Amino acid sequence: MLSPREKELIAEIWQRMTPVAEDIGAEALLRMFATQPGSKTYFSHLDISPSSAHLRSHGKKIVLAIAEGAKDISQLAITLGPLQTLHAYQLRIDPTNFKFFSHCMLVTLAAHMRNDFTPVAHAAMDKYLSAFAAVLAEKFR
Amino acid sequence: MVKWTDEERKVINSIFSNLDYNDVGPKALRRHFGSFGDLTTAAAIMKNAKVAAHGIKVLHGLDRALKNMDNIKDAYTELSILHSEKLHVDPDNFKLLADCLTIVIAAKMGESFTPATHTIWQKFLNVVVSALGKQYH
Numbered sequence: 001m002l003s004p005r006e007k008e009l010i011a012e013i014w015q016r017m018t019p020v021a022e023d024i025g026a027e028a029l030l031r032m033f034a035t036q037p038g039s040k041t042y043f044s045h046l047d048i049s050p051s052s053a054h055l056r057s058h059g060k061k062i063v064l065a066i067a068e069g070a071k072d073i074s075q076l077a078i079t080l081g082p083l084q085t086l087h088a089y090q091l092r093i094d095p096t097n098f099k100f101f102s103h104c105m106l107v108t109l110a111a112h113m114r115n116d117f118t119p120v121a122h123a124a125m126d127k128y129l130s131a132f133a134a135v136l137a138e139k140f141r
Numbered sequence: 142m143v144k145w146t147d148e149e150r151k152v153i154n155s156i157f158s159n160l161d162y163n164d165v166g167p168k169a170l171r172r173h174f175g176s177f178g179d180l181t182t183a184a185a186i187m188k189n190a191k192v193a194a195h196g197i198k199v200l201h202g203l204d205r206a207l208k209n210m211d212n213i214k215d216a217y218t219e220l221s222i223l224h225s226e227k228l229h230v231d232p233d234n235f236k237l238l239a240d241c242l243t244i245v246i247a248a249k250m251g252e253s254f255t256p257a258t259h260t261i262w263q264k265f266l267n268v269v270v271s272a273l274g275k276q277y278h
Contacts, residue, residue, distance in 0.1 A: 027256065034260040050256075103240055110247035111254050119172045119187065122244060 002131075006124035007073055013109070013121065014067035021067070024108055025059020026051070031104035032097075039097050066105075069132055076135045088139035095140060098133035105129060143268050145210055152261045156246065157207050165245055166196030172241040199238070206269045214272045221276035232274040239266040 002010070017024050030050055033040050046054040069079050087093055106125060110117045145153075170193075171186050186192055202220060209216035224230045243262065247254045254262075 030256045031259055034256045035263045106240075106244055107247045107254075107259060110244045111251055114248050114251050117244075117248050119168075122172055 002073060002124065002127055006120075006127070009121055009124050010073070010128045011070045013113075013125065014070040017063060017109075017112075018067050020112075021063035022056045022060040024105075024112065025061070025063040026056045027059070027111075028101065028105040028108040029055060029059050029062070031107055032101050035104065036097070036100045039100055042091065042093055042097070062101075066129070066132060070128065073128065073131070076131060077138070080132070080135050084136055084139045087136055095133065095137040098136060102126070102129040102133055142212065142214075143210075143264075149261045149264070150210060152258055153207065153210070153265050156250075156258075156262060157203075160200070160246075162197050162200045165242075165249065166198070166200035167193035168196070168245045169238065169242040170196035170199065172245065200242075203269065206265070206272070213268050214275060217269070217272035218276060221273050224273060225277045232270075232277055235270040235273050239270050242266070 029048070033043075033048060040048065046052075046058065048055050065080075065083060069076050072079070106122065106129070109125065110122070113121075171189075205216050205220070206213045224232075243259070243266065246262065247259070250258075
């Protein structure tokens with residue numbers, strides 16, 4: 001369960017990350033591809049080498065979707081409707097990969113925010129990203 | 142047996158030589174228990190001296206892997222038996238704590254915790270976590 005204070009914190013952090021969405025998104029993806037090579041199999045149609053245009057634009061898309069969801073967490077199922085369909089019927093990404101990506105996103109946030117990524121912020125963000133991933137996986141079955 | 146390149150050994154040793162155990166150990170444990178809600182509140186955990194002391198102990202446990210990189214599995218036999226038969230720790234927790242430790246180190250090192258460094262660090266932790274779970278029957 002996310003407390004009102006945690007929801008505020010999450011929204012603040014994503015607002016702060018929106019201007020650097022490309023950097024954050026690309027880095028999180030890169031970390032995932034490096035530590036979980038199996039995740040690369042979903043991107044064989046793109047150039048995912050470091051600093052590639054594909055990597056940055058894709059990273060940006062993901063971060064902006066996460067940031068959008070953070071503006072009203074109680075509405076996640078509605079906000080993510082189209083993305084749920086996309087992931088379940090077209091992309092068919094095994095939802096375990098959502099967990100890998102979430103962890104890499106947390107590491108990226110920690111590396112960027114340093115001491116500002118407090119245990120309270122970490123816990124809140126982990127809860128949010130888990131909820132996001134769960135909603136995203138809803139149409140799989 | 143796990144194979145390590147010279148570069149990988151250098152990176153792991155470098156992370157440990159710059160590690161303030163008294164700072165990082167408690168922080169990692171606080172995050173682990175904090176996000177698990179095992180102790181009453183995050184604030185309570187952060188002030189908890191016993192959690193702090195334990196964090197330092199756990200981090201020093203990693204020294205054993207550092208000193209025995211070519212045979213981490215055997216070096217951890219004793220600790221694995223301890224965690225399984227005496228402490229009764231669910232091995233899923235090793236991965237959770239490892240993830241929290243990675244985040245603490247990322248926050249410490251900032252951008253020098255590059256994806257490449259992160260990958261080497263992850264490989265190291267994967268081996269330790271696996272070794273710790275080996276004696277569970």
